[in-house]
Amino acid sequence: MIASIDSPATAAPVRAGTNRGTPLISMRNITKSFGSVRALRGASVEVYPGEVVALVGDNGAGKSTFVKVMAGVHGFDSGDFEIDGKPAKINNPSDATALGIQTVYQDLSLCNNLDAVQNLFLGRELTGPGWFGRRIRRAECEVRAREVMTRMRLGNLSLSRPVGAMSGGQRQNIAIARSILWKPKLLILDEPTAALSHSAAEQVSNLIRTLAGEGLGIVVVSHDIHHFVVKSTDRIEVMRLGANTASFKSREVTGEQVVNAMVGGNESVNLAG
Ligand SMILES: Nc1ncnc2c1ncn2[C@@H]1O[C@H](COP(=O)(O)OP(=O)(O)OP(=O)(O)O)[C@@H](O)[C@H]1O
Ligand SMILES: [Mg+2]
Known part of the structure; x- marks a missing residue:
């Protein structure tokens, strides 16, 4: 197969809060159980071209399960999943690749x-x-x-x-x-700045912003709230117990507010508009 290095996405960058058109990906009320464990109990996210959306939440909140559903690694039990406004049929990771979804997992899968x-x-x-x-x-x-x-x-x-x-x-x-x-049209990154020095994390942030500037939609799972999430993303979706509990525009929120929403006490906040 001939690999190509053309521009990753043709759509013009659209920043959060402007006239956004059709989302690249829209997942609404997704549920997913592993036996008796209800990992996702109605999780939702939308990502527009040029937008960087953070998925945050405590350990076990369902973030990895949610991105694995997006990437075709797991199926889901119920909910709506659309790509470019059309119902998505993703049964495995190659279906996701064919629809323009690429994932970089935390282990990076590189050959050293x-x-x-x-x-x-x-x-x-x-x-x-x-x-x-x-x-x-x-x-x-x-x-x-x-x-x-x-x-x-x-x-x-x-x-x-x-x-x-x-x-x-x-x-x-x-x-x-x-x-x-x-x-890809949508890039999913699982903990891209974990275990990185401050300057290395900043380089990765810059790269993410460069790619978003070219029109890529980016979903990023991160626990690095203060240094990365509030500074380098456009929108933050907070997950708890497999569902969304708060949504923020990154530039309008502090790290403390996000952490409070992650650990509780701030039920169903929606400041993202
Ligand atoms: N393959 C699996 N089989 C059974 N249970 C699973 C599986 N994957 C995840 N779970 C369970 O689903 C729930 C959500 O896990 P998930 O890994 O999605 O959380 P997370 O938000 O990514 O957490 P972390 O921040 O620790 O990575 C947990 O209770 C977890 O034990
Ligand atoms: Mg995880």
């Missing part, structure tokens, strides 16, 4: 002994005729990797060092670059 180019094109290398079957066109992969990294303002990253020798922030950026090669 391979370099950035090899990781970017893992499983979908550009190939050409060779003596022994098809050979990988390394030079072309490198050119394309350099193009996508430059577009993502990651031009300084080494393409030839094993990613296992890179910092957490660099590895996170490479994992995001890898998902961008699939030209």
